[in-house]
Amino acid sequence: MNETEVSDEMLNYDNLRVGGFIPQIQKDIIPTSDEGANEYQRAQNLAGDVYSGYMGAITGFNGNTNGTTYDFSIRWQDEAFSVAYTKVMPAWKKVAELSKGQNPSTYAFVQVLKVAAMHRITDMYGPIPYSKFGTGSLTTAYDSQEQVYNNLFEELNEAIEILEDFVSKYPNSRPLKKFDLMFGGDMSKCLKFANALKLRLAMRTVYVQPEKAKSLAEEAVKGLIMTENGDNVFLSSANGVSVFNPIFVCWNTYNDIRMGATIQSYLTGYNDSRIAKYFSKSSFDDVEYRGVRSGILINTTAHNNYKNYSSPNIFANTPVQIMTAAEVSFLRAEGALRGWNMGGTAQEFYEQGIRLSFAQWGAELGGYLADDESTPAPFEDAVQPSYSIKEGNPLLPTITVKWNESAGFEEKLERIITQKWLAVFPDGQEAWSEFRRTGYPKIFPVAVNKSGVVSTQEQIRRIPFPTTEYNNNRAEVEKAVGLLGGADNGGVKLWWDKK
Numbered sequence: 001m002n003e004t005e006v007s008d009e010m011l012n013y014d015n016l017r018v019g020g021f022i023p024q025i026q027k028d029i030i031p032t033s034d035e036g037a038n039e040y041q042r043a044q045n046l047a048g049d050v051y052s053g054y055m056g057a058i059t060g061f062n063g064n065t066n067g068t069t070y071d072f073s074i075r076w077q078d079e080a081f082s083v084a085y086t087k088v089m090p091a092w093k094k095v096a097e098l099s100k101g102q103n104p105s106t107y108a109f110v111q112v113l114k115v116a117a118m119h120r121i122t123d124m125y126g127p128i129p130y131s132k133f134g135t136g137s138l139t140t141a142y143d144s145q146e147q148v149y150n151n152l153f154e155e156l157n158e159a160i161e162i163l164e165d166f167v168s169k170y171p172n173s174r175p176l177k178k179f180d181l182m183f184g185g186d187m188s189k190c191l192k193f194a195n196a197l198k199l200r201l202a203m204r205t206v207y208v209q210p211e212k213a214k215s216l217a218e219e220a221v222k223g224l225i226m227t228e229n230g231d232n233v234f235l236s237s238a239n240g241v242s243v244f245n246p247i248f249v250c251w252n253t254y255n256d257i258r259m260g261a262t263i264q265s266y267l268t269g270y271n272d273s274r275i276a277k278y279f280s281k282s283s284f285d286d287v288e289y290r291g292v293r294s295g296i297l298i299n300t301t302a303h304n305n306y307k308n309y310s311s312p313n314i315f316a317n318t319p320v321q322i323m324t325a326a327e328v329s330f331l332r333a334e335g336a337l338r339g340w341n342m343g344g345t346a347q348e349f350y351e352q353g354i355r356l357s358f359a360q361w362g363a364e365l366g367g368y369l370a371d372d373e374s375t376p377a378p379f380e381d382a383v384q385p386s387y388s389i390k391e392g393n394p395l396l397p398t399i400t401v402k403w404n405e406s407a408g409f410e411e412k413l414e415r416i417i418t419q420k421w422l423a424v425f426p427d428g429q430e431a432w433s434e435f436r437r438t439g440y441p442k443i444f445p446v447a448v449n450k451s452g453v454v455s456t457q458e459q460i461r462r463i464p465f466p467t468t469e470y471n472n473n474r475a476e477v478e479k480a481v482g483l484l485g486g487a488d489n490g491g492v493k494l495w496w497d498k499k
Contacts, residue, residue: 019179021091037249043080049428053262053443056292058306070451078466108162142480145495163191195225234319259310264291269377277361284308295446329353330420357423372402397442454491
């Protein structure tokens with residue numbers, strides 16, 4: 001052997017063989033590897049970010065016939081699927097093949113990343129290719145979403161067991177520090193994240209498999225889990241690898257997105273000091289914060305006016321939020337509300353979640369927790385007044401902030417999910433999934449619905465399968481439609497969407 005060459009043994013020793021794939025996977029859990037932001041814009045910004053009520057589109061793409069008005073004729077639905085199956089899954093497969101049986105901690109680490117990325121994909125589409133990925137077939141079979149979730153839980157449980165063993169034996173070891181953009185190589189943080197993911201996914205299934213959801217959730221909180229803001233998971237530039245936050249391009253370079261009307265209503269109505277952390281002030285008039293409804297008709301004049309509305313306070317170097325301890329607290333609050341053993345009461349976790357979120361953003365909490373009077377505010381569209389939602393409109397929510405122990409189950413649940421939604425910002429994909437699961441918070445419906453099949457009141461439930469799959473994998477995607485249990489459109493509910 002040439003002594004100047006690096007041997008396979010040396011590559012395996014310090015993870016060089018697999019390390020280069022780690023950032024590739026991490027940067028596409030939420031699509032950030034395309035610095036033009038095109039992938040993120042189509043995969044999430046003009047989907048989950050808008051459907052969640054966090055943001056509103058101010059460009060009338062394709063004559064206002066696009067995903068924001070529930071029409072998918074311009075194929076935005078292809079993007080998230082493409083990122084998952086051309087970037088995430090091939091990189092995962094390579095690391096898994098090289099590390100399984102040889103380097104258990106690296107194998108467990110990449111399994112957690114895979115779950116973090118792919119649960120988002122199944123929660124967009126429903127059935128997806130999963131267990132049969134990479135088997136060498138010319139076409140790839142789909143699994144039902146129930147089967148995908150079964151696999152996700154199996155993979156998480158396996159990874160958690162391996163990571164627990166590794167952390168107990170090597171608490172100060174950082175084997176992937178050179179490559180890891182999320183945890184700095186700290187396997188205990190990855191373990192906390194894995195248990196938090198398990199809790200998130202367990203709760204997602206509560207309306208379809210309540211007993212299993214309870215068992216999985218209680219297992220998750222018994223282990224190491226995210227409890228404080230130091231545990232928060234962000235994707236950040238490190239080790240010479242740059243992370244570019246694509247939301248900045250969407251609102252600044254493209255001028256396609258602004259603050260959503262729904263989140264404006266909640267934040268202003270609650271006098272929530274996080275509003276100044278989340279969004280810039282409007283320069284349109286003397287009203288400090290202005291948002292835009294989803295699914296409105298935009299012409300050039302309207303676009304130019306809406307550009308002066310509030311923008312997200314997210315910039316090129318803002319770390320990309322993956323998951324926070326605040327979200328975990330709200331998950332535990334819901335579990336406790338359901339009678340599960342979460343290690344505390346629903347009220348304790350609810351209030352803890354709010355405190356964590358305010359602290360995360362450096363916002364002043366003041367008397368927020370004691371406010372039992374403020375409710376979401378009416379919404380005024382100063383550019384196109386017909387889209388306003390005025391006082392007395394039944395679309396306006398009435399939920400308050402202060403915990404009310406004497407309230408019924410649904411009021412308590414609405415309160416928990418509303419505050420979780422405010423804390424999960426700006427991850428619209430997760431916020432949209434939880435809205436679909438629970439019906440909360442109450443999100444303003446689209447003003448214009450061009451789908452012909454999606455209920456405006458129930459709002460969009462999923463993304464249709466990609467046109468590329470119909471072109472290249474037709475037989476299998478047609479079987480997937482059968483697994484879905486309905487037509488391939490945005491009005492069909494997913495497996496866990498059973499409330």
